[in-house]
Amino acid sequence: MNYEAGIKSEIDDTSTVEFDEGGSVSRLARNKKPLIIGAIILLAAAIGAYFMLSSAPADPNAGQAQAPAVSVVAPGRTTIAGEITATGTLAARREMPVGVVGEGGRVVSVPVEQGSWVQAGQVLAVIDRSVQTQQAQSAAAQIQVAQADANLAQANLDRALQLVERGFVSKADVDRLTATRDAAVARVRVAQASLRELQARNARLNIVAPAAGLVLERNVEPGQTVSGGSQPLFRIAKGGEMEMLARLGEIELSRITAGESAEVTPVGSERSFTGQIWQVAPTINAQDRQGTARIALPYAPELRPGGFATALIKSGTIVAPILPESAIMSDDSESYVYIVGDDNKVARRPIKLGNVTPNGIVIREGLTGQERVVLRAGGFLNEGETVKPVVEKN
Structure with a gap:
């Protein structure tokens, strides 16, 4: 009785055991059945998902998520105001080299300095002319001698003409005296021409400015001996006008024309100068494939020939x-x-x-x-x- 009662009490408390036909307790608990069934379902779902993923086609954008x-x-x-930037050097627009035009000699004085403004005909240097002065004086004396001979020949002719009417002088004598008079007059003219030549030569001993402008270089000092054919003694910028020799490529050169404005800024200066293109090179350098645009500029102390500068050239509009x-x-x-x-x-x-x-x-x-x-x-x-x-x- 007690044994059966204990068994029934266990059954009532746990409700997890059963009796078989022989009256013994079963090992399978009823509350474990749902867990086993759930595990089987999860396992089947995982296997199905694996096969579905492995058989699905590759996503073409899958690698894109990994791309930076x-x-x-x-x-x-955009429409842009046409501007071309170029570099180049500054120079005198019209540079005049001035040298010895005569026979030369020793330089006596140089009254101008580099950077001076000069007028046309102004003396730049004086060459010693002591010998040439004596030669000129000698030529002047030769004129006086020739003139005296001419006067005497004219007087002899005049007297002969008075005597020819009386028969004391023949016609032949008159012709001879006339020829003598003409030769004397001609010698006067020759002497006068010789003097003028010497005076002209002496005048060329003064080296003068051919036109008004700014003296850029002075390559002579007093005491120096100079001669014709030597290097220029002075270089003058005519009128003080300057220019920039802007170097441009073939494409840029084809886009500009004479008359267009440009802003030129010398290196080392914050000031810009407004100029105008006055000449575009008709040729292209075969080595660097560039040409030159010459930009005329008014005089300014900052514009030093030989210096480097940058130009901003206005050239219409472009779309780019x-x-x-x-x-x-x-x-x-x-x-x-x-x-x-x-x-x-x-x-x-x-x-x-x-x-x-x-x-x-x-x-x-x-x-x-x-x-x-x-x-x-x-x-x-x-x-x-x-x-x-x-x-x-x-």
């Missing part, structure tokens, strides 16, 4: 893309940008740069403006690399 994100922009095209400096890279051979194609791969594109504007750098060649250009971090990309473009507003 880069900022890109389509720059478009503009990019910030961060998007542009360069190496030893060229400037370039990275563009992102339709397949999101990076490609290198060579470009040619134009003017620098407040909005960025003008791209003169290489872009249409519709490309997606990498704005930043281009130095960390490789050509052909796949990226995730993030478009920024221009």
Whole structure:
């Protein structure tokens, strides 16, 4: 009785055992059945999910999540005031070299200095003329001698003409006296011409300015001996006018014409000078493929011939893309940008740069403006690399 009562009490408390036909207790507990069933269901679901994932096609954009994100922009095209920047040297617009035009000699005095303003005909240097002065005095005396001979010949002729009517002088004597008189007069003229020649030679011993202007160079000092054919003693800028010899490439040279204005800034000066192109070179240098645009400038102390300067030439308007400096890279051979194609791969594109504007750098060649250009971090990309473009507003 007690044994059966204990068994029933256990059954009532746990409700987890059963009796078989022989009256013994079963080992399978009823509360464990749901757990086993749930585990079987979870296992079946996991196996089904594995096979579904393994049989599904690959996501074409799966690798895109791993690609680096880069900022890109389509720059478009902008109308820009045409400006061409050029460099070159300053020079006198009309430089006049002044040297010895006569026989030369020892320099006595040089009354002008480098940087002086001179007038046309002003004496720049005086050469010793002591010998030439004596020669001129001798020539003047020769004129007096010739004139005396001419006067005597004229008097003899006059007396002969008075006697010819009386028959004391023949016609032949008159002709001879006439010829003597004519020869004497001719010798006077020769002597006078010789004197004028000497005076002209002596006048050339004074080295004078051929025109008004600014003395750029003085290459002579008192006591120096000079002669004809030697190097110029002075260089003068006619009227003080200056110019800039701006060097330009073939494309830039074709875009400018005479008459266009330019702003010239000498190196070392913050002041700019307004000039005008007065001549465009008709030829191109075969070595550097450049030509010269000559920009006329008024005189200013800052414009020193031989100095270096930068010119900003106004040349109408152009339409071209503009990019910030961060998007542009360069190496030893060229400037370039990275563009992102339709397949999101990076490609290198060579470009040619134009003017620098407040909005960025003008791209003169290489872009249409519709490309997606990498704005930043281009130095960390490789050509052909796949990226995730993030478009920024221009």
